[in-house]
Amino acid sequence: MVDYIKSFDIDFIKQHIPQYVDAAWLTLRIAFIGIALSLIIGLFCSLILHFKVPVIRHIVKGYIELSRNTPLLVQLFFLYFGLPKIGILLDSEHCAYIGLSFLGGSYMAESFRSGIEAIGKIQTESALSLGLSRFQVMLYIVLPQAFSVSLPSLCANVIFLIKETSVFSVVALADLMYVAKDLIGLYYNTDEALLMLVIAYIIILLPISIIAGILEKRLRHG
Amino acid sequence: MDNMGLGIIFEGNNLLRLLGGLWITIKISFISVFVSIFLGIILGMIMTVNSRIIRVITKIYLEFMRITPQLVLLFVIYFGATKVFGIDIDGQTSAFIVFILWGTAEMGDLVRGAILSIPKHQFESGTALALKKHQVYLYIIIPQTIRRLIPQAINLTTRMIKTTSLIVMIGVVEVLKVGQQIIEANRYTAPDAALWIYGVIFFLYFIVCYPISKAATILEKKWASN
Amino acid sequence: MDNNILLKIDEITKFFGEHKVLNKASLTVEKGEIVVVLGPSGCGKSTLLRCINGLEDIQGGSISLDGNVITQKDTRWTEIRQKIGMVFQSYDLFPHMTVLQNILLAPLRVQHRKKQDIKEDALKLLERVGLLDKKASYPSELSGGQRQRVAIVRALIMNPEIMLFDEVTAALDPEMVHEVLDVMLDLAKAGMTMVIVTHEMQFAKAIADKIVFMDNGEIVEISKPDIFFNNPQTERSQRFLNKFNYTEKR
Numbered sequence: 001m002v003d004y005i006k007s008f009d010i011d012f013i014k015q016h017i018p019q020y021v022d023a024a025w026l027t028l029r030i031a032f033i034g035i036a037l038s039l040i041i042g043l044f045c046s047l048i049l050h051f052k053v054p055v056i057r058h059i060v061k062g063y064i065e066l067s068r069n070t071p072l073l074v075q076l077f078f079l080y081f082g083l084p085k086i087g088i089l090l091d092s093e094h095c096a097y098i099g100l101s102f103l104g105g106s107y108m109a110e111s112f113r114s115g116i117e118a119i120g121k122i123q124t125e126s127a128l129s130l131g132l133s134r135f136q137v138m139l140y141i142v143l144p145q146a147f148s149v150s151l152p153s154l155c156a157n158v159i160f161l162i163k164e165t166s167v168f169s170v171v172a173l174a175d176l177m178y179v180a181k182d183l184i185g186l187y188y189n190t191d192e193a194l195l196m197l198v199i200a201y202i203i204i205l206l207p208i209s210i211i212a213g214i215l216e217k218r219l220r221h222g
Numbered sequence: 223m224d225n226m227g228l229g230i231i232f233e234g235n236n237l238l239r240l241l242g243g244l245w246i247t248i249k250i251s252f253i254s255v256f257v258s259i260f261l262g263i264i265l266g267m268i269m270t271v272n273s274r275i276i277r278v279i280t281k282i283y284l285e286f287m288r289i290t291p292q293l294v295l296l297f298v299i300y301f302g303a304t305k306v307f308g309i310d311i312d313g314q315t316s317a318f319i320v321f322i323l324w325g326t327a328e329m330g331d332l333v334r335g336a337i338l339s340i341p342k343h344q345f346e347s348g349t350a351l352a353l354k355k356h357q358v359y360l361y362i363i364i365p366q367t368i369r370r371l372i373p374q375a376i377n378l379t380t381r382m383i384k385t386t387s388l389i390v391m392i393g394v395v396e397v398l399k400v401g402q403q404i405i406e407a408n409r410y411t412a413p414d415a416a417l418w419i420y421g422v423i424f425f426l427y428f429i430v431c432y433p434i435s436k437a438a439t440i441l442e443k444k445w446a447s448n
Numbered sequence: 449m450d451n452n453i454l455l456k457i458d459e460i461t462k463f464f465g466e467h468k469v470l471n472k473a474s475l476t477v478e479k480g481e482i483v484v485v486l487g488p489s490g491c492g493k494s495t496l497l498r499c500i501n502g503l504e505d506i507q508g509g510s511i512s513l514d515g516n517v518i519t520q521k522d523t524r525w526t527e528i529r530q531k532i533g534m535v536f537q538s539y540d541l542f543p544h545m546t547v548l549q550n551i552l553l554a555p556l557r558v559q560h561r562k563k564q565d566i567k568e569d570a571l572k573l574l575e576r577v578g579l580l581d582k583k584a585s586y587p588s589e590l591s592g593g594q595r596q597r598v599a600i601v602r603a604l605i606m607n608p609e610i611m612l613f614d615e616v617t618a619a620l621d622p623e624m625v626h627e628v629l630d631v632m633l634d635l636a637k638a639g640m641t642m643v644i645v646t647h648e649m650q651f652a653k654a655i656a657d658k659i660v661f662m663d664n665g666e667i668v669e670i671s672k673p674d675i676f677f678n679n680p681q682t683e684r685s686q687r688f689l690n691k692f693n694y695t696e697k698r
Contacts, residue, residue: 122536122537122540128501128525129503129533129603130554130606131529131554132558136558140553141542
């Protein structure tokens with residue numbers, strides 16, 4: 001094992017760190033935009049489900065089932081390789097945003113929905129009895145509380161979605177995975193490339209995971 | 223050059239080949255889930271043991287498995303294991319290793335959560351009846367956790383199936399790979415094959431996963447109410 | 449039409465599924481009157497209050513406030529509810545807001561009043577219920593009795609024409625019941641119109657101008673308190689009072 005660790009080519013690692021840093025930023029940017037879109041989609045979907053909006057609610061349900069029961073990779077293949085055949089050409093980055101928010105929207109919707117459900121009916125009723133409109137009750141009373149209830153599961157979704165970005169190299173996006181594959185293909189420095197890959201993901205995800213853990217604990221005791 | 227559209231699926235034995243590819247995915251998922259459930263139960267029970275060292279080790283394992291993307295793990299095993307252990311393993315074996323390692327971590331955490339949700343006095347009253355520790359688990363704790371765990375284990379199965387789609391990237395010939403082959407072979411006769419093939423694969427996954435998720439939801443609702 | 453009538457409930461009927469929870473219930477409440485609704489659990493008394501506030505829809509009959517029917521399809525409940533204050537059994541403060549924020553929410557967002565003015569009102573009301581020092585506390589830091597007093601202030605600040613109290617002391621520890629009832633007595637003295645659902649017999653006797661006894665979704669008896677408690681007019685109210693050993697205590 002020691003010999004194995006000694007066999008690492010430190011210079012190679014040093015030399016290629018900048019590539020990983022660039023790729024990590026790309027991964028983070030995609031994740032950030034994708035997650036922001038997911039949150040918006042998820043919030044809208046959960047509200048549509050909560051208020052039982054006729055017709056649209058069934059479309060939302062269908063979307064959630066489709067999104068939760070198919071792999072992101074297959075969704076991406078369809079977007080990137082399939083859709084151009086009917087004239088819809090999407091570049092890599094747009095595919096990534098659409099794919100990630102299509103996937104993430106349904107997960108966020110479920111988190112928000114269970115958060116909203118957790119807020120007692122009496123809260124809504126006492127707010128209504130003060131003359132607040134349904135919209136105001138949602139905005140000032142239910143959502144702020146639902147958000148803190150949902151926080152742990154929203155964090156879990158964030159971690160899940162960042163991990164899912166690792167498949168975007170298939171649509172030729174130069175993310176962390178892509179750089180690692182590239183280096184393996186070019187230099188055969190498999191171990192170094194993979195080590196940096198794992199470390200890069202740990203650097204990105206460990207802090208988020210720790211924060212999520214703290215939030216969950218605080219919520220459970222507060 | 224005429225356009226076959228969706229017809230490409232029914233050309234020759236294309237559909238059968240796609241289903242064959244899907245079967246590989248399903249087979250790997252099911253075997254991995256099965257082994258993971260078994261190992262996960264053991265891991266989950268170990269994690270409730272009152273020992274700091276065990277807690278730290280299992281926590282690190284769990285955290286690592288949880289935050290490392292499964293695709294990265296597949297690459298590490300598929301490309302890395304050859305060098306580290308001097309063995310050459312194929313894509314399918316790598317897939318089994320990764321999914322069992324990951325599934326065990328996920329399952330272990332579920333089992334731990336389920337056990338910890340059992341009130342402490344259940345352990346105590348079992349012990350007070352002079353039951354041995356393993357008997358307390360066998361007769362009191364495990365039966366109570368099973369209802370909670372079954373829907374979650376079923377959910378893990380759909381997650382596993384979805385995640386197994388990644389094995390195409392380490393060279394396993396599964397449904398996506400078969401799809402690519404069909405698209406390649408019909409490049410001139412069916413130029414828009416990619417749309418239909420990937421569309422069909424999308425729905426194949428849905429057809430497989432949807433009933434399983436539905437079953438989990440139904441069981442969860444049913445058992446939550448009593 | 450009697451000009452003094454503030455609230456008129458006219459033969460309302462309400463179903464939960466197949467189950468009839470209110471059966472042609474009728475009641476009038478005059479300005480400044482204090483009506484206490486009594487009855488066994490599940491008799492429909494809470495449902496009656498909730499109907500007045502539009503939290504439940506009704507299947508028959510009508511309710512009018514100030515002579516205007518408020519149980520129509522196009523009723524603007526946000527406007528009506530400003531005139532009807534309601535306090536619930538418990539746990540209805542908004543846990544993510546301080547006491548003052550709880551109180552100011554509706555006047556700010558619904559009535560669009562100036563923050564400066566209502567803040568002054570809020571502090572006066574808090575002082576009146578003895579909770580001025582709690583204005584910056586969160587509900588989780590308050591006792592049950594304190595929470596209910598805040599809930600009353602939160603409803604009062606809207607300057608309602610009528611207050612509905614739905615078993616506001618039922619979930620409280622016994623030693624806290626008094627502090628809440630005292631606030632209600634104080635309101636009664638100040639001339640507030642109130643409809644109160646309660647299990648506190650002594651309190652009902654002390655505060656009520658009119659006792660309404662309900663059983664099985666029906667209003668069985670409406671009497672002055674001394675008649676109701678000393679000489680109940682129906683066999684059903686007699687039986688109810690016997691359960692509380694009330695008639696013997698005369």
